[in-house]
Amino acid sequence: xxxxxxxxxxxxxxxxxxxxxxxxxxxxxxxxxxxxxxxxxxxxxxxxxxxxxxxxxxxxxxxxxxxxxxxxxxxxxxxxxxxxxxxxxxxxxxxxxxxxxxxxxxxxxxxxxxxxxxxxxxxxxxxxxxxxxxxxxxxxxxxxxxxxxxxxxxxxxxxxxxxxxxxxxxxxxxxxxxxxxxxxxxxxxxxxxx
Amino acid sequence: xxxxxxxxxxxxxxxxxxxxxxxxxxxxxxxxxxxxxxxxxxxxxxxxxxxxxxxxxxxxxxxxxxxxxxxxxxxxxxxxxxxxxxxxxxxxxxxxxxxxxxxxxxxxxxxxxxxxxxxxxxxxxxxxxxxxxxxxxxxxxxxxxxxxxxxxxxxxxxxxxxxxxxxxxxxxxxxxxxxxxxxxxxxxxxxxxxxxxxxxxxxxxxxxxxxxxxxxxxxxxxxxxxxxxxxxxxxxxxxxxxxxxxxxxxxxxxxxxxxxxxxxxxxxxxxxxxxxxxxxxxxxxxxxxxxxxxxxxxxxxxxxxxxxxxxxxxxxxxxxxxxxxxxxxxxxxxxxxxxxxxxxxxxxxxxxxxxxxxxxxxxxxxxxxxxxxxxxxxxxxxxxxxxxxxxxxxxxxxxxxxxxxxxxxxxxxxxxxxxxxxxxxxxxxxxxxxxxxxxxxxxxxxxxxxxxxxxxxxxxxxxxxxxxxxxxxxxxxxxxxxxxxxxxxxxxxxxxxxxxxxxxxxxxxxxxxxxxxxxxxxxxxxxxxxxxxxxxxxxxxxxxxxxxxxxxxxxxxxxxxxxxxxxxxxxxxxxxxxxxxxxx
Numbered sequence: 001x002x003x004x005x006x007x008x009x010x011x012x013x014x015x016x017x018x019x020x021x022x023x024x025x026x027x028x029x030x031x032x033x034x035x036x037x038x039x040x041x042x043x044x045x046x047x048x049x050x051x052x053x054x055x056x057x058x059x060x061x062x063x064x065x066x067x068x069x070x071x072x073x074x075x076x077x078x079x080x081x082x083x084x085x086x087x088x089x090x091x092x093x094x095x096x097x098x099x100x101x102x103x104x105x106x107x108x109x110x111x112x113x114x115x116x117x118x119x120x121x122x123x124x125x126x127x128x129x130x131x132x133x134x135x136x137x138x139x140x141x142x143x144x145x146x147x148x149x150x151x152x153x154x155x156x157x158x159x160x161x162x163x164x165x166x167x168x169x170x171x172x173x174x175x176x177x178x179x180x181x182x183x184x185x186x187x188x189x190x191x192x193x194x
Numbered sequence: 195x196x197x198x199x200x201x202x203x204x205x206x207x208x209x210x211x212x213x214x215x216x217x218x219x220x221x222x223x224x225x226x227x228x229x230x231x232x233x234x235x236x237x238x239x240x241x242x243x244x245x246x247x248x249x250x251x252x253x254x255x256x257x258x259x260x261x262x263x264x265x266x267x268x269x270x271x272x273x274x275x276x277x278x279x280x281x282x283x284x285x286x287x288x289x290x291x292x293x294x295x296x297x298x299x300x301x302x303x304x305x306x307x308x309x310x311x312x313x314x315x316x317x318x319x320x321x322x323x324x325x326x327x328x329x330x331x332x333x334x335x336x337x338x339x340x341x342x343x344x345x346x347x348x349x350x351x352x353x354x355x356x357x358x359x360x361x362x363x364x365x366x367x368x369x370x371x372x373x374x375x376x377x378x379x380x381x382x383x384x385x386x387x388x389x390x391x392x393x394x395x396x397x398x399x400x401x402x403x404x405x406x407x408x409x410x411x412x413x414x415x416x417x418x419x420x421x422x423x424x425x426x427x428x429x430x431x432x433x434x435x436x437x438x439x440x441x442x443x444x445x446x447x448x449x450x451x452x453x454x455x456x457x458x459x460x461x462x463x464x465x466x467x468x469x470x471x472x473x474x475x476x477x478x479x480x481x482x483x484x485x486x487x488x489x490x491x492x493x494x495x496x497x498x499x500x501x502x503x504x505x506x507x508x509x510x511x512x513x514x515x516x517x518x519x520x521x522x523x524x525x526x527x528x529x530x531x532x533x534x535x536x537x538x539x540x541x542x543x544x545x546x547x548x549x550x551x552x553x554x555x556x557x558x559x560x561x562x563x564x565x566x567x568x569x570x571x572x573x574x575x576x577x578x579x580x581x582x583x584x585x586x587x588x589x590x591x592x593x594x595x596x597x598x599x600x601x602x603x604x605x606x607x608x609x610x611x612x613x614x615x616x617x618x619x620x621x622x623x624x625x626x627x628x629x630x631x632x633x634x635x636x637x638x639x640x641x642x643x644x645x646x647x648x649x650x651x652x653x654x655x656x657x658x659x660x661x662x663x664x665x666x667x668x669x670x671x672x673x674x675x676x677x678x679x680x681x682x683x684x685x686x687x688x689x690x691x692x693x694x695x696x697x698x699x700x701x702x703x704x705x706x707x708x709x710x711x712x713x714x715x716x717x718x719x720x721x722x723x724x725x726x727x728x729x730x731x732x733x734x735x736x737x738x739x740x741x742x743x744x745x746x747x748x749x750x751x752x753x754x755x756x757x758x759x760x761x762x763x764x765x766x767x768x769x770x771x772x773x774x775x776x777x778x
Contacts, residue, residue: 039302
């Protein structure tokens with residue numbers, strides 16, 4: 001198989017590191033080589049963050065470039081739009097509909113663009129937009145939005161749902177397991193209903 | 195057994211398996227996790243030192259003492275440790291000694307983009323560079339064998355992408371090693387002119403021996419594929435090159451990046467039609483090739499600045515553009531910001547309000563430079579806030595209108611000597627120490643003021659006020675303030691700025707992200723009371739924005755999901771519009 005490229009984008013502190021580890025665990029369980037690339041430090045302070053997960057028979061570069069991502073998982077709408085050029089033609093964007101104003105918008109130096117999900121859909125991009133935080137909230141804790149996002153993308157990430165589910169189970173802290181598995185199941189079911 | 199590990203974690207595993215006993219480091223992105231992971235092994239003694247120079251000197255001592263030793267630092271940390279680095283090239287080692295240095299091409303979290311390979315050349319020390327996590331472990335282990343074999347410290351060069359990329363690593367057993375017998379050897383270990391003169395030729399011979407070793411070292415390898423293009427590369431650039439050329443090119447993949455083997459490079463160049471050198475930052479390998487008279491493509495088409503990627507190589511070397519889609523709207527930037535509840539916010543609000551010249555330093559609080567706080571005038575390197583302010587004031591005499599701002603960990607790192615300089619040379623500057631009880635920017639590391647060690651063991655209490663007094667600051671001019679009370683801080687600053695003696699204002703409040711720091715219920719805006727004056731917008735809190743309320747009028751609004759109830763906005767609001775939601 002050719003290398004599968006998954007990007008996880010969001011705002012510092014939203015839990016993208018855990019999401020990348022879950023995908024890495026799923027790829028490893030399926031016997032693939034995997035590379036995960038993350039950036040720590042300054043970007044954690046509420047900045048734009050991106051994590052790359054690549055898996056396949058053999059993986060060289062740890063990063064994903066413009067026009068290469070098979071799937072982008074986005075925790076936030078503006079970040080989905082920012083990183084959209086990284087999606088390959090025919091790739092899938094899975095995004096939470098949450099909007100978090102960046103500082104230039106807060107201080108009135110820039111505008112948060114309106115109707116981003118619609119605009120992306122109009123470009124012919126396959127997009128799944130859902131309120132991941134609300135699903136996680138319903139499952140018991142809004143912080144499980146990262147796992148809900150993986151559930152929403154379960155059908156396009158290249159793994160059997162059971163493999164992904166086991167990876168969630170293996171990667172989340174024991175005390176949060178039940179809520180995270182519930183969030184995963186609810187999100188996967190939500191996607192099937194669409 | 196295989197495990198997915200970050201490059202930094204794999205380096206730590208390499209330390210463990212190589213039987214390393216001693217680790218002393220100062221945190222610095224992207225190197226920090228090496229020491230944190232090393233500290234998880236009971237067999238390894240691991241500590242945070244106050245700065246990189248101390249850390250490396252401690253490791254040199256451990257090596258003299260016969261144990262395998264290690265220090266990690268970021269690229270600019272090696273500037274601080276450069277003094278012992280250059281000298282230990284002359285002394286050589288007892289137990290193996292490896293110095294990990296992590297460069298940051300692309301400046302994800304750094305103030306410059308320097309290329310540490312110049313240190314290997316300058317100090318005449320061997321340097322190795324792994325390309326992924328598996329090599330991080332293997333190269334680290336081999337470096338210890340070679341360090342003892344060639345009697346030299348080794349530098350392990352990493353970059354952000356290698357340090358912070360994860361891939362599979364094969365786990366092996368630790369090779370426990372006896373501490374070597376200590377023998378006093380002043381001719382080798384006392385570096386004064388008479389001895390050093392005899393050691394310098396040893397250094398030169400060793401470098402020649404290592405260049406010979408490089409030729410058939412397992413650290414370097416040739417992969418023959420198509421011979422139209424031959425790529426000479428090292429580190430993560432090898433991965434980008436493989437992504438672009440696959441088996442259509444041949445590769446000389448260097449793991450030992452200093453010294454280089456002339457014979458190996460000539461043979462490789464002769465086996466291909468053209469040579470491309472792919473290396474981030476400076477053209478170090480390229481210059482070596484050119485010095486041999488080998489024609490190469492390199493920095494004539496590839497940039498000196500920024501991080502490389504397969505996309506960049508495709509564009510610059512093959513003229514290929516990616517196929518992309520994007521929305522028409524302008525996407526606003528999302529720069530990092532001070533966290534909700536950050537104790538630094540009130541300080542920078544106050545400094546800006548007072549119109550002071552602010553000599554800044556390195557840490558989370560460097561974010562005080564960005565809008566809307568915009569309160570910082572200068573930032574150079576660790577500790578420079580205090581020393582630079584002294585020079586600024588000696589020239590301009592603006593002691594009453596300027597302050598230095600420095601974090602607690604940064605003060606311990608290299609702020610103390612600057613303060614001594616102010617006192618010794620009759621300055622009257624005011625130094626603000628942001629004491630948030632942790633090393634924040636790098637992700638919460640302990641430091642000499644926190645009362646805990648890297649291994650989370652209790653440490654003796656070191657009192658910041660006593661240090662300042664001990665250095666010579668009059669106790670009456672060492673003031674401790676809660677930065678959550680900007681009015682009080684302003685009053686204290688006015689008094690100390692007016693004083694004709696050196697003063698220290700300690701703004702003490704723990705980082706809002708620290709475990710155990712109480713989070714209060716989120717605040718909300720009383721729509722009746724808010725007059726849309728935007729006073730609350732001056733503090734740059736990511737939780738507060740101006741939005742249309744129920745009646746359509748634009749008023750302040752708090753994002754309750756982020757707000758930690760620090761109350762700074764309440765201090766700002768002239769109309770008491772911020773009230774507690776009482777929940778969270």
